[in-house]
Structure formats: C-alpha cells, structure tokens
Amino acid sequence: MAQQLAQGGLTGAAKLKAVTDLINSLTQDLSTSSLGPRERDAALDELKVYARDPRNADPIFVKEGIETLSKHAFDGSSATTSRNALRCLANCLLVKPSTRNIFVDLGYPEKASIKLTTAGVEDEFLISRIIFLTTYGTSVNLQNLIDQHHLADAILQNLTRHVKLWTGSSGSSFKAASQDPMTDMALTETAKLLFNVTHFCRQKVDSFTPAIALIVTLICQHALPQPKPLDPPLGSLVNALLTLNLASEQGAAALFPKANPAALCERLIQVLDKAVRSYPDRELDTAVLPLITALRKIYELAPAEGVQRVMQAKLLPTTKDRKKVLGKGQSLASLILRHTTNAMAPEFSKAVSHMLFELSDKDATKFVQNVGYGFASGFLFQNNVPVPESVQESFQASEGGRQRAVNAITGQFIDKETAPELPEMTDEEKEREAERLFVLFERLKSTGVMNVENPVARAAREGHLGRDVIDGKDRVEELD
Known part of the structure; x- marks a missing residue:
C-alpha cells in the first residue's frame, strides 16, 4: 500500500x-x-x-x-x-x-544566521528550525554564529517582535496575532532555538540575558493554549527560560519587576493549575516538569518577604484544605500533593516533592506540618533528611485568629476528623470474619514467634462469638 x-x-x-x-x-x-x-x-x-x-x-x-x-x-x-x-x-x-x-x-549556518536578522515571521519559522536542527549531531560552531554572524541579535530581535505583537505596541492587536498560526509556530521555533543554543553553548549564555524580560512578558501576556496550557508556544517559552542566567542582576530585575514582582510566579502557578487538570499522567514528566523546575528556580531567587510568601500561600495547603485529610480536595495544593506519590510520573512526582520541601524552607518539621507526615515521610527517608521525633505529634495551626489542633499524620484539623462510616455487618458476614480470624491466629501460634490466645476461640468459649470480637471490643493479649 x-x-x-x-x-x-x-x-x-x-x-x-x-x-x-x-x-x-x-x-x-x-x-x-x-x-x-x-x-x-x-x-x-x-x-x-x-x-x-x-x-x-x-x-x-x-x-x-x-x-x-x-x-x-x-x-x-x-x-x-x-x-x-x-x-x-x-x-x-x-x-x-x-x-x-x-x-x-x-558553511550555510553562517548565512542562515545573517538572514535570520532580516526575516519575516515565516522565514523566522523556517530558518530558526533549520539552525535548531543543526545543533544535533553536527560540528556547527555556535559561538562563531553568535560572535561573528549575529545569531543572538537575530533571536532577540525576533522575540522583541513577538512581544510587540502580543502587547499591541507594534500597532497590531493580540487578537490578530493569535489568529495567525504562523506567528505562534515562529515563536515556538525561536524559543526552541534559544534553548538549544544556550544549552550547548554555555560560554555565551550572557549574550541572551536580555531575552529574559522578553520571555517573561510573553509568558504573562500570551493567551494560554487550549485545552493544554503548556502546548507550544508556552511550553517552549518556559523551557527557554531555564537555560538563561536568571541569577544575574538583569535577570532578577526581569523576573521580579518593581511594578509587580509576583506577576510571573502568579502566571506560572495559574498555568500549573490548568496543567495538572488537563495533562494525563503519562505526559507530566515531559510537558509539566519544566514548569515545576521554573517555579523552583524562581522561588530560590525571589525576595523572601514578597514573592516567596505569595508562592507559599498558593502552593502549600491552606486551613481550608485541612478540613479534610490533606490531598483529598480539589484545590491546586491538594492536586500537586497527590502527585508526590504518582508512580506514573516519577520525575514529576520527585520534582513536586522537592518544591514543597523548598517552600517549607527545607525544614523537616515545617515540611511535615505543611503536608502531613503521611506525604512527607517518604521524601524525608529517600533524601536522608533527619526527622525530629516530635513531627508525628499533633500541633496547633492558626485559623481566623484561633488555634486548632492538627493531626500530624494526615494534616487534618482534629475536630474535623470523623469515624469511618461502615455498613453494619450481617450475622453471616460476622461468622465468616470470625472464621478468617481464627485461621489467622492459629497460623500465628504455629510460627512460635509469640504465644497468643486465639480471641475467636476465647469468644466461642465465653459465649459471645460474632459480637464482641467482630465489633472490635476484644483485645489480643501477649502471654508469658
């Protein structure tokens, strides 16, 4: 065929x-x-x-x-x-x-770099893709393209054009930009090229520092792709941010502008909220993991009393979440907390756990209080973090100016805990359960590990089989 x-x-x-x-x-x-x-x-x-x-x-x-x-x-x-x-x-x-x-x-990468400086949107798409492909498995000299053939200038120039399209400063409305598929395709290829160039040519990464402010603007201003918010170009822009020198003075100024220092982190958290609700587990490690990495980098560099507090408030469980066992609700904090045990996305799971630990100031006690010992214990053990003995004890959390006791294991307010609602067992079910328990205890006795009296046998002898034992009123006592 x-x-x-x-x-x-x-x-x-x-x-x-x-x-x-x-x-x-x-x-x-x-x-x-x-x-x-x-x-x-x-x-x-x-x-x-x-x-x-x-x-x-x-x-x-x-x-x-x-x-x-x-x-x-x-x-x-x-x-x-x-x-x-x-x-x-x-x-x-x-x-x-x-x-x-x-x-x-x-010798055509050199000519491609120069041509990229005068490229329109469609040529930006084609030339950026061609240079991007040459970064795999070839002897291309990226430093030479940057130093001698204006590659960094071309990339920055094209990003600037996209910013003008999306902010309306070029005379074109963002609506017009969003209706032209080639515009987003070109932006995606430019972002991918920027990532590869700065990844494979680390010695020239500072040549691209001006791109940080442009990417921040695009992330904040660009419409979110539907239905998956990290589909191109947003996902490519987040990736491109990761290889730039964010710790530089110019980088920090771009990440946390004086007018609204938390704008970028709030936008990325909004994207994360939509992403964890729209991507299946099998795509989290590839599609959403870079977003978690970006948030961790931003938190590390952010002002402690401003942006860090915003991120803690939006990503850690709140008092509202504590009305249930932590991780049981539908808030963003609950969703990402559940992903810390997601075996279908191991890298994403690990990154989320690290992020929550970092949001807890890398303090084991705070971490347990924030997410509950049930979620925290695995991470602490796997990362050899000493666990204070007191972390499994209940603690007090403030809500509305008053202190309320919290179950350290589940993270739930103790006064909100309820006994499990189990259906009443029939007499036949009680008899079957008694038989199962009898067999289990006989096997335990036969091991010789401990000498125990079979509570089912004792219940039968005392005439209340199927009532006290099954209702949980009897106790197994270890005998000398």
Missing part, C-alpha cells in the same frame, strides 16, 4: 527520475538562469513534496542536492524562491539527519 501512492503521486523508479530531473534543472538554473520565476518556484514546490519521504529521493539528500537547495535559499535574489528552498531544506534536515552535517560543512 505504501508503494502504491507516494508523496507527489509517483513511486519507485518514476519518483527517482522525477527527483533527479528536478535537481538537475535547479542546479543548472543557478548558473544559467534557465528557469523563469514561476518554473523555479514550481520545481521547488514539487521537490518539497518528494522530500517528505526519502525513499527513491536520494538526489535531494546528497551533497549536490543540499548545496543546490542552500544556494537557492540563501544566495538567490527572489524572496519567494528563497522561502520555497528553505521549506525543502527544513524537510531534508528533519527526515534525513545525515544532511545536517552536509549543510554545516557547506
């Missing part, structure tokens, strides 16, 4: 001949201008379709084919031809990783 219809309508030898003829025609055109503008663009458009499937398309993916496409993309005079060639190149580098080193060896 796969061979019946390939991209472009041709398969096998027919497709190979068509690809060969197109590459030869486009190569000759570079020196003789043998094709008119429409013929050239039509040839590139047809070649782009064939390049989506590398089978029977070898002439596109060898050095000569990549060089021909690169020359049309970066050395031609027509913007339309350049864009069509860029589309072909982006496809080639995506589906055939071996072409990335060919592109690098031909």
